[in-house]
Amino acid sequence: MRKVFEIFSLLVFLKLTNCFICSSVYANQADCIEAIKHLEIITGVRTFAYLGEEQKIVDRSVNQRGFNGRGVTVHYLESVAQQLGYKTDRQSWNARMRSSGGSIELTNLIVNGPAASTSAPTLIIGAHYDSINSDSGSWMDRHGRYRATPGADDNGSGVVALLTLLKRFRSIAPKLNLQIVFFDAEEPSPTGVFVGSRYFVNHLVKNGKVTSVKMAIILDMIGRPSRLYPDLYNLSADKISPSFLIEGLSAKQAPFPFIRESEQKDFINITDNQNFNKAGIPSILVTDVVSLRDLPDHYHTVRDRAEFIDWRYWESIVNQVENLVRKIAR
Numbered sequence: 095m096r097k098v099f100e101i102f103s104l105l106v107f108l109k110l111t112n113c114f115i116c117s118s119v120y121a122n123q124a125d126c127i128e129a130i131k132h133l134e135i136i137t138g139v140r141t142f143a144y145l146g147e148e149q150k151i152v153d154r155s156v157n158q159r160g161f162n163g164r165g166v167t168v169h170y171l172e173s174v175a176q177q178l179g180y181k182t183d184r185q186s187w188n189a190r191m192r193s194s195g196g197s198i199e200l201t202n203l204i205v206n207g208p209a210a211s212t213s214a215p216t217l218i219i220g221a222h223y224d225s226i227n228s229d230s231g232s233w234m235d236r237h238g239r240y241r242a243t244p245g246a247d248d249n250g251s252g253v254v255a256l257l258t259l260l261k262r263f264r265s266i267a268p269k270l271n272l273q274i275v276f277f278d279a280e281e282p283s284p285t286g287v288f289v290g291s292r293y294f295v296n297h298l299v300k301n302g303k304v305t306s307v308k309m310a311i312i313l314d315m316i317g318r319p320s321r322l323y324p325d326l327y328n329l330s331a332d333k334i335s336p337s338f339l340i341e342g343l344s345a346k347q348a349p350f351p352f353i354r355e356s357e358q359k360d361f362i363n364i365t366d367n368q369n370f371n372k373a374g375i376p377s378i379l380v381t382d383v384v385s386l387r388d389l390p391d392h393y394h395t396v397r398d399r400a401e402f403i404d405w406r407y408w409e410s411i412v413n414q415v416e417n418l419v420r421k422i423a424r
């Protein structure tokens with residue numbers, strides 16, 4: 095009984111500290127608490143009620159073993175967006191599995207954000223919701239239970255940023271149409287890499303809609319600052335001038351945008367932004383990976399857990415992306 099009481103006290107203490115940290119550090123306590131809840135659901139720390147059953151997202155990878163983590167994640171993201179009053183579309187297709195020759199259904203979730211008019215250009219803000227499951231990303235614990243990477247930083251951090259931005263953009267009247275997209279299958283899997291965003295961009299090309307897209311902003315890993323450069327994040331852009339970005343991000347705020355022309359080549363092709371660049375759509379990548387030589391320890395491992403997210407760092411990046419979007423869209 096005493097043990098139970100001790101555990102209970104510890105849980106109460108942790109909860110209080112959580113709230114205390116939120117209220118003392120974050121400009122927007124409600125957003126912070128909600129983002130933590132979303133991330134805990136996406137990374138399987140908590141369950142949520144769906145279709146009358148408590149669901150737990152264990153594994154968001156394409157080659158998940160018996161779980162449908164990505165499917166349940168899409169349901170969850172869809173329900174959050176719809177509760178905020180947005181209309182959502184599922185873009186689903188069958189992707190070929192290179193290893194087996196079979197196929198698997200993949201789904202991008204498109205949220206139609208605040209719109210200007212049908213003729214106005216579109217601003218896309220995207221993040222991949224799948225996580226990796228490879229030898230480095232999953233394992234059996236000593237009880238023989240299967241464990242996968244929770245993918246909290248990669249890329250739960252980008253996903254909950256999009257949910258936060260959806261909440262903040264509810265009341266804006268932009269001059270551009272905002273489209274918020276949760277991409278499937280960014281991580282290496284038997285279907286390839288960057289597969290969801292490639293399908294999305296190919297669809298734009300096929301429908302002659304490339305020129306109607308003004309820009310894409312991709313968020314991929316924005317929750318854990320680099321050990322070498324804790325106040326920085328990387329912001330790589332193709333076809334967009336650095337001065338525009340510095341101005342747009344109001345560089346007086348910390349963390350300061352980190353733009354190194356010489357390193358940009360390394361970063362241009364590391365995630366979903368690659369597909370937009372290839373199609374000629376200007377894109378910006380926002381990531382906590384400051385340089386490829388400084389990949390974080392938790393990268394693609396089971397240690398990529400929600401409890402290690404630095405919410406202060408995360409929130410300051412979200413605020414700057416929000417500023418940038420407001421600037422571009424007004």
Ligand SMILES: [Zn+2]
Pocket residue numbers: 226248281394
């Ligand atoms: Zn990854």
